[in-house]
Amino acid sequence: MSDYAVETNMSKGSFGEEYLSLGRNKLVEMFRTMVLIRRFEEMAAKMYSMQKIGGFLHLYIGQEAVAVGSVAAIRDDDYMITAYRDHGHAIARGTDPKLLMAELFGKYTGTSKGKGGSMHFFDASRNMLGGHAIVGGQIPLGTGIAFKIKYRREDKVCLTYMGDAAVNQGTFHESLNLAALWKLPVVYIVENNLYGMGTAVDRASAVTELYKRGCSYGIEGMVADGMNVFSVYDAIKEAAKKARELSLPTLLEIRTYRFRGHSMSDPDSIYRTKQEVEEEKQRDPIEQMKKFLLEEKIATQKEIDDIDAEVKKVVAEAVEFAENSSEPPLESMYDDIYVS
């Protein structure tokens, strides 16, 4: 896999004592949210294989620290927008897993009343604005959200997530140019999980250090370790501060890894080796966080076990809720197309 030499701006993100200042509650909550995402995704995979969930299903397993570390570093009134691997972002933002599972089931109680599905999780009440399924299509949207922040002179920031493959779309370059030209408070986050579907980054990008793509536009590039929630947290804190105080964009590459295939239809045996996946699993973001919590005596093994049990219950209840929810009424087909 990656022999990336990380030359500059690597967010240090050790698991050092300095993070104790975040406080026990926040640290435990970050851990719990990562576990919740993991268990939610495992259950979603199971439900998919039982044909309770249809369409495409892109799991976030392995990348949990990216969504959780970034959401932990911003305020509730900040904005976020992402691509189709969006379950982790919605859960990290606090959307009720029941509503999300119901959406996956295509039920009327889902976040989009069964019209969005896996790739279109929205929670406008939490400023989580999707869930977008055309690669790179959401990047101008995030730029426009940042435009509104500046237009209204708010001190907010918009986190605009994308996968590594999106950086080769025209929308990426047009957006970065506009954000730099007009000094917009946006953090472009490239979740580099090393593969755009089955195509490795070095087969898709002429320059594989993706954070360098900002330099054409005078946008500072940063790199964070996506398997370390604190590395993500630090990098977002810094980029968000720059957005709020100076109204400047940042391009942040977060190096992560997905432990599952691109989607449920990916046999995951062609473009990467089992050995590579196993090696990456040694850096499991949840296991690393767990080790930190135990070593720093922030949580006991018992408390960790309790969290896992509690989260499993939340996920089981989400499935029960989705299962018992109604199908959308046929007449709802024509709802929510126009504002009348």
Place this chain on the structure above:
Amino acid sequence: MPEITYREALNQALAEEMERDDSVFIVGEEVAQYQGAYKVTQGLLQKFGPERVIDAPISESGFTGLGVGAAMVGLRPIVEVMTFNFSLVAFDQIINNAAKMRHMSGGQLKVPMVIRGPNGSAHQLAATHSQSLESFYSHVPGLKVVMPGTPKDAKGLLKSAIRDDNPVIFMESEVIYGMKGEVPEGEYTIPIGKTDVKRQGKDVTIVAYARMLGVALNAAEILAKDGIQAEIVDPMTIRPLDDEPILESVKKTNRCVVITEAWPFAGVGSEIAFRVSSKAFDYLDAPVELVSSEDVPMPYSKTLEHNVLPTPEKIVNAAMRVLYNSKDPGKSED
């Protein structure tokens, strides 16, 4: 009523709506310092400043998508495309983001924005710069498509489009920016989705919109010399299409010609012709005729271009065909 140009009418609508609501801003190529590629935005920079009248780089996908994003969080962007030909570069943003956001979010979000600019041919601009793209946009649920053909309609409908909570594709025409017409003084709006009868007549219904309205009115004058009274019906809004006044007219005249500057295949013209054929079948005394542009990319040659487009002569001929070449007005009224 004062007479002003179509361009001035649009400019007044923009200025009045920006005055009225500070969430309205305009972004596009050459809209500010240059005063508009076609001068529709003339004076707006001086009046509202560079934060609300914004020159964009040639980056249609980027600034159209930026408009969608801004609209999702409460602003009311007006995105000017220099011509609709260039909107093709932003097609994904318009179709997949603007049109579908409300649906995909289950009604959580709305996209109150206007994408406006000239549509259709001008003079010898050749294949890539001479397209009538309304059929593309009208195909898509979630969009509204508005195409005014007079200064009065342009102003009243643009004001409604800016106030609308949905994405509105607002198609103007370079050829008629200089057209003069009476426009009421002071505040007025014209509702989106209402068809208007532009000329009364009893012998044949001619449906025409946007630039083709004027061409159809010219044809009506020629027909009148032969004693044929054409009724000109202008939908003004293509989507949602208010077909009732069209059907009412056909029920009176029993004959219908549909005019469109777009291509004939799978277009707005065939949609209107279909609706007339299916909903007024029992009233028709002749098959519905369609006068469209020829089914070719627009050639540069002036002679060829003229012959690709609908002309008053082509419309007259089509009217004569549905009247079975009758020049006797009595005969057409059986």
